Amino acid sequence: MVSIDVWNASVDFPIFDAKSRSLKKLALGKVGGKIGSEGRVPIIEALHDITLSLKDGDRVGLVGHNGAGKSTLLRLLAGIYEPTRGHSRIVGKVAPVFDLGVGMDPEISGYENIMIRGLFLGMTRKQMEARVNDIAEFTELGDYLQMPLRTYSTGMRVRLALGVVTSIDPEILLLDEGIGAVDAAFMAKARDRLKDLVKRSGLLVFANHSDETLLDFCDSAIWMDEGRVKMHGGLREVLTEYKGHDPFERMSAEQLARLGYTSPVLSGNGGE
Numbered sequence: 001m002v003s004i005d006v007w008n009a010s011v012d013f014p015i016f017d018a019k020s021r022s023l024k025k026l027a028l029g030k031v032g033g034k035i036g037s038e039g040r041v042p043i044i045e046a047l048h049d050i051t052l053s054l055k056d057g058d059r060v061g062l063v064g065h066n067g068a069g070k071s072t073l074l075r076l077l078a079g080i081y082e083p084t085r086g087h088s089r090i091v092g093k094v095a096p097v098f099d100l101g102v103g104m105d106p107e108i109s110g111y112e113n114i115m116i117r118g119l120f121l122g123m124t125r126k127q128m129e130a131r132v133n134d135i136a137e138f139t140e141l142g143d144y145l146q147m148p149l150r151t152y153s154t155g156m157r158v159r160l161a162l163g164v165v166t167s168i169d170p171e172i173l174l175l176d177e178g179i180g181a182v183d184a185a186f187m188a189k190a191r192d193r194l195k196d197l198v199k200r201s202g203l204l205v206f207a208n209h210s211d212e213t214l215l216d217f218c219d220s221a222i223w224m225d226e227g228r229v230k231m232h233g234g235l236r237e238v239l240t241e242y243k244g245h246d247p248f249e250r251m252s253a254e255q256l257a258r259l260g261y262t263s264p265v266l267s268g269n270g271g272e
Ligand SMILES: Nc1ncnc2c1ncn2[C@@H]1O[C@H](COP(=O)(O)OP(=O)(O)OP(=O)(O)O)[C@@H](O)[C@H]1O
Pocket: 013, 031, 032, 033, 034, 044, 045, 046, 064, 065, 066, 067, 068, 069, 070, 071, 072, 073, 224
């Protein structure tokens, strides 16, 4: 059974090359973690005293303003960052999908990159060999798959990366919002594969700013604010508090139907 537990965890970044004058200006800003400067080296407290328990089947959306700590939390949950204080325990194999370009080599072909990126995300060579044709078809890149990646446009690279990412079988899937950055037509096609991917995943945490995407993939949410967990609960409740309005309010009947919400749910619980 997969799980992630975090107890009173904080993550600090000491900044060795900060300029003290510009820091004074930053201290007045609204965005980002708290900057402490008691010692000689300023420290950004990106996460403060986080306690969380996530288990198999959880589908958690991560929301919060710029600099609130979402990406840092995802890296803590992935085991990429160790807590500066406190503890964390991750049970299960993590597929961190933070930057679609990571693990791609511009000098090798699309086909070779499919293999490399798959291995990077925890798949075996055999598993990837069994999936490569399906991925190739999904990307619609045809003969380009034999060309070096450096000849691809940005959108073509994203197609390739999305093809691989949506083909894996993750125990713990951690997604950062960059994954949504593809053209609308392709995203519509990728969305179905993403949904299947999420179904296959043991545990999902997805940082995203779009209500519709969050409602599509998640059923609970964590609201990060200045490096702290401000709220952790049902997705609709958290989004309503965070945004100041019910996310369903502004959706058309069509959107709601596509998301699988029917009118009884709406009228039954705060939809009036
Ligand atoms: N490598 C780093 N070195 C120093 N400070 C960092 C580093 N990574 C993040 N921070 C700081 O930690 C805080 C939280 O950043 P984080 O990237 O986690 O926020 P976020 O919620 O993902 O923001 P966004 O929505 O803008 O991507 C910010 O104040 C940021 O300046």
